Amino acid sequence: MSAANKAPRWVTLALVPAVNLMAAFFIAGLIITAIGENPFAALEVLVYGAFVFPEALGFTLYYTTNFVFTGLAVAMAFHCRLFNIGGEGQAYIGGLGVGLVCLYMGGWPFPIVLIVAIMAGALFGGAWAFIPAYLQAKRGSHVVITTIMFNFIAAALMTYIMVEILIKPGQQSPESREFDPGTWLPFVHEMLGAIGIEVARSPLNLSFLIALVCCVLVWVFIWHTRWGYEIRTVGHNESAAVYAGISPSRNIIIAMCISGALAGMVGINEIMGVQHRLILDFTGGYGFVGIAVALMGRNHPIGIVLAALLFGALYQGGSELAFEMPNITRHMVVVIQGLVILFSGALEHLFRPRIEALFIRKPDAVPAQAAE
Amino acid sequence: MTQAQSGPAAAGNLPPALALHGINKRFSTVHANKDVSLSVAKGTIHGIIGENGAGKSTLMSIVYGYYQADSGTIEVDGERVSIKEPQDALGVGIGMVHQHFMLVNTFTVLENVVLGVEGGMTLGTGMDAARKELEHLEKEYSLEVDPDAIIGDLPVGLQQRVEILKALYRGAETLVLDEPTGVLTPQEVDHLFRILHALRDQGKTIILITHKLREIMALTDNVTVMRQGEVVANVKTADTSREQLAELMVGRSVLLRVEKTPAQPTDVCLAVKGLNVIDGNGVRRVKDVDFDVRYGEIVGIAGVSGNGQSELLEALSGIRPVDTGDILFKGENLAAMDGHLSRWVREHGMGHVPEDRQHMGLVLDFHAFEDTILGYHHDPLYNRHGLLNYNAITGQCADWMQGYDVRPAVPEQKAGDFSGGNQQKIVLAREMERDPELLLVGQPTRGVDIGAIEFIHKRLIAMRDAGKAILLVSVELDEIMSLADRILVMFDGMIVGEMPQGEATEQQLGLLMAGESTNVQQGAS
Numbered sequence: 103m104s105a106a107n108k109a110p111r112w113v114t115l116a117l118v119p120a121v122n123l124m125a126a127f128f129i130a131g132l133i134i135t136a137i138g139e140n141p142f143a144a145l146e147v148l149v150y151g152a153f154v155f156p157e158a159l160g161f162t163l164y165y166t167t168n169f170v171f172t173g174l175a176v177a178m179a180f181h182c183r184l185f186n187i188g189g190e191g192q193a194y195i196g197g198l199g200v201g202l203v204c205l206y207m208g209g210w211p212f213p214i215v216l217i218v219a220i221m222a223g224a225l226f227g228g229a230w231a232f233i234p235a236y237l238q239a240k241r242g243s244h245v246v247i248t249t250i251m252f253n254f255i256a257a258a259l260m261t262y263i264m265v266e267i268l269i270k271p272g273q274q275s276p277e278s279r280e281f282d283p284g285t286w287l288p289f290v291h292e293m294l295g296a297i298g299i300e301v302a303r304s305p306l307n308l309s310f311l312i313a314l315v316c317c318v319l320v321w322v323f324i325w326h327t328r329w330g331y332e333i334r335t336v337g338h339n340e341s342a343a344v345y346a347g348i349s350p351s352r353n354i355i356i357a358m359c360i361s362g363a364l365a366g367m368v369g370i371n372e373i374m375g376v377q378h379r380l381i382l383d384f385t386g387g388y389g390f391v392g393i394a395v396a397l398m399g400r401n402h403p404i405g406i407v408l409a410a411l412l413f414g415a416l417y418q419g420g421s422e423l424a425f426e427m428p429n430i431t432r433h434m435v436v437v438i439q440g441l442v443i444l445f446s447g448a449l450e451h452l453f454r455p456r457i458e459a460l461f462i463r464k465p466d467a468v469p470a471q472a473a474e
Numbered sequence: 475m476t477q478a479q480s481g482p483a484a485a486g487n488l489p490p491a492l493a494l495h496g497i498n499k500r501f502s503t504v505h506a507n508k509d510v511s512l513s514v515a516k517g518t519i520h521g522i523i524g525e526n527g528a529g530k531s532t533l534m535s536i537v538y539g540y541y542q543a544d545s546g547t548i549e550v551d552g553e554r555v556s557i558k559e560p561q562d563a564l565g566v567g568i569g570m571v572h573q574h575f576m577l578v579n580t581f582t583v584l585e586n587v588v589l590g591v592e593g594g595m596t597l598g599t600g601m602d603a604a605r606k607e608l609e610h611l612e613k614e615y616s617l618e619v620d621p622d623a624i625i626g627d628l629p630v631g632l633q634q635r636v637e638i639l640k641a642l643y644r645g646a647e648t649l650v651l652d653e654p655t656g657v658l659t660p661q662e663v664d665h666l667f668r669i670l671h672a673l674r675d676q677g678k679t680i681i682l683i684t685h686k687l688r689e690i691m692a693l694t695d696n697v698t699v700m701r702q703g704e705v706v707a708n709v710k711t712a713d714t715s716r717e718q719l720a721e722l723m724v725g726r727s728v729l730l731r732v733e734k735t736p737a738q739p740t741d742v743c744l745a746v747k748g749l750n751v752i753d754g755n756g757v758r759r760v761k762d763v764d765f766d767v768r769y770g771e772i773v774g775i776a777g778v779s780g781n782g783q784s785e786l787l788e789a790l791s792g793i794r795p796v797d798t799g800d801i802l803f804k805g806e807n808l809a810a811m812d813g814h815l816s817r818w819v820r821e822h823g824m825g826h827v828p829e830d831r832q833h834m835g836l837v838l839d840f841h842a843f844e845d846t847i848l849g850y851h852h853d854p855l856y857n858r859h860g861l862l863n864y865n866a867i868t869g870q871c872a873d874w875m876q877g878y879d880v881r882p883a884v885p886e887q888k889a890g891d892f893s894g895g896n897q898q899k900i901v902l903a904r905e906m907e908r909d910p911e912l913l914l915v916g917q918p919t920r921g922v923d924i925g926a927i928e929f930i931h932k933r934l935i936a937m938r939d940a941g942k943a944i945l946l947v948s949v950e951l952d953e954i955m956s957l958a959d960r961i962l963v964m965f966d967g968m969i970v971g972e973m974p975q976g977e978a979t980e981q982q983l984g985l986l987m988a989g990e991s992t993n994v995q996q997g998a999s
Binding site (some may be wrong): 149167322327330332334335338339341342344345346347348 | 582592789793814815816817820826828830833834835836837838839840844847848849851852856857861864912
């Protein structure tokens with residue numbers, strides 16, 4: 103079929119996601135009305151909490167950073183048609199790698215610590231993805247199943263390591279000792295402060311820039327290198343890949359390892375940037391939300407940044423909402439996030455065909471007989 | 475052509491078990507069934523024979539309710555019926571035995587037989603009645619199968635028996651069997667024939683779809699020959715011969731003769747010796763194949779599809795591992811090499827136009843320019859500083875599109891949005907423009923419009939005249955006969971005949987393709 107009967111790009115890329123988002127907010131509004139709050143007031147609190155008050159934007163972008171990493175991770179695997187559900191575990195293990203570097207490299211020059219920490223986070227996260235990838239590529243064990251299981255294994259492993267090995271002596275809470283301040287990532291308010299721009303304190307740190315750099319690198323890798331070309335070929339058509347001399351199993355492993363490495367970068371933000379020590383459960387579901395981010399962002403870095411920003415705002419604005427409106431609990435905020443995921447992910451095709459149909463120019467009807 | 479509408483004497487004046495009138499069916503541009511009419515007399519075995527793509531399966535899918543005819547009527551026992559889904563077909567007593575069995579492997583025979591017609595809310599009572607009925611059917615038609623055996627444990631021949639029982643259990647009076655012998659051993663085939671004869675003698679009507687002449691001659695009372703969607707003959711089997719059927723099946727339709735001079739073959743480019751290839755299921759698909767291809771000639775491999783040609787092409791191009799035997803390409807034994815073989819052969823001058831361009835030759839979601847480097851993406855031509863050089867790639871793609879008259883000549887268009895012929899031109903450009911020494915071509919004109927066919931044929935001839943070696947695999951006999959300088963016929967994984975272009979007749983090739991190799995010497999070399 104010719105290009106004429108396809109909807110314009112902006113409809114697919116902007117209008118459809120916007121309509122999906124509106125639908126999610128509409129249903130959320132109905133629920134908020136049902137529990138006796140004013141949905142417009144709630145929206146105002148949400149937007150104010152996410153963007154307007156002094157440190158709001160910093161918090162929003164701090165969450166965004168995590169979602170960019172996990173969103174890129176899911177997208178990377180998806181270009182090889184692999185559904186990496188294991189971002190959570192890979193981020194967790196990646197954070198362990200980052201934490202170990204920071205624990206034992208105190209006193210080293212910061213740039214070296216940063217580079218080694220990034221490498222360790224990528225290596226640990228990538229290694230955690232390698233096992234499911236290998237099992238998928240060589241043994242046919244479905245990567246969805248294995249990565250889910252590896253999330254649990256990661257959680258158990260981390261608990262063991264924290265409780266038995268890395269716990270700071272003489273305390274009950276399973277946390278490591280605080281890292282040497284020389285290994286901490288600079289906060290954005292510190293960096294801007296150093297050049298004379300005063301902004302409110304927030305957890306936003308250098309890793310936000312690292313996330314943006316990752317976006318560019320992923321974009322270049324997927325669309326502008328022959329390795330990305332091979333991964334996309336395997337993802338779209340495995341027989342064509344074999345025909346072209348491209349090994350599916352090799353590319354499955356490469357794509358998954360890069361995916362895990364990107365998820366592992368969450369550790370740079372959380373452990374090296376904010377917590378400054380290893381703790382349990384610092385991944386906070388970012389790995390799972392990354393799936394929705396990648397879906398909404400259509401597996402493209404620009405879309406992922408926008409979707410990550412949306413989820414960052416929902417996280418930050420949502421906690422403000424829970425704080426400001428007593429009827430809207432923390433769980434209610436999760437429901438709103440869930441609705442966004444539902445409409446932009448699972449129900450992605452609910453409105454798409456109808457909206458696109460509106461913008462498709464019908465070719466002049468040709469009677470069947472005339473075609474002969 | 476003898477018309478056999480009256481049916482055999484045994485049927486007397488009964489209305490036909492199944493009659494089709496003026497059935498038409500189109501799939502976008504393909505006219506799969508053109509005004510098809512035929513009549514199947516009660517209590518007979520009626521064969522429908524034709525090459526792959528002749529429209530036999532489409533016709534039977536219409537009868538069984540998988541497709542709806544665009545026009546035309548179906549009559550069962552003289553009454554017009556409307557068949558919208560398989561349930562309707564079963565309702566009027568038509569049962570289908572599929573080429574690929576529709577059985578649940580982990581269920582027992584009995585469970586499979588009652589599947590979908592269990593009857594009642596609970597299984598218990600229904601099952602006892604079903605078991606009785608099944609045992610009755612087995613006895614009546616000597617179709618013994620243990621009702622409690624697990625399907626997956628049964629050999630293929632018995633699984634097929636279960637398929638037949640399924641249809642009978644549902645009250646089928648007319649059984650349609652689609653290529654029933656394709657998966658059977660010769661002994662199982664003999665057994666099946668006996669069963670079918672027994673069924674006919676008990677009054678059932680059987681429609682047998684096949685492309686094998688032997689089965690038609692051995693089994694049927696009447697035969698309908700189809701070619702290119704049309705019925706070309708309805709004859710009594712007793713009044714015809716294999717030769718006549720082969721001729722009808724292959725047809726004397728317009729030969730797209732390509733103008734060419736006699737080949738000037740020189741050195742051997744590709745030599746295949748004692749090649750055996752085993753597919754993923756452990757079945758030997760290529761059996762002791764020997765042949766060679768010289769520079770400056772087109773060697774054509776004719777055969778009904780599914781007789782090992784695909785596996786042969788895949789083995790030669792390094793996609794599929796070789797079991798035993800040698801493949802000597804420019805003196806190097808490919809069979810002895812391992813790892814990245816398909817990349818190696820490309821880099822050493824072997825082009826490969828795969829049989830299935832949409833499944834293998836192209837990534838349909840890619841832009842056309844991305845597909846023009848498929849398999850060649852390592853070439854320094856397309857890479858600069860570790861990045862793909864899209865300027866060079868799209869520029870080359872645009873040039874090729876001009877040279878091959880691809881329409882529209884838009885490198886950014888998705889490959890899947892081009893028509894079949896234009897997709898094929900993109901693949902051909904990729905594989906031919908790099909000046910390979912050997913070109914493997916599978917079904918170069920399948921699903922391609924007439925204009926593009928001529929263009930593709932001319933290109934192949936030009937390439938041969940430039941002294942390149944070409945191995946052409948096609949199920950289109952016309953194509954093989956007009957293009958190939960030497961013709962090999964492949965049947966059941968073996969080369970069953972070889973002849974120069976001038977000496978081959980369609981009839982002879984048709985018989986060889988149908989496995990009737992008795993009169994022809996094996997391998998002329």
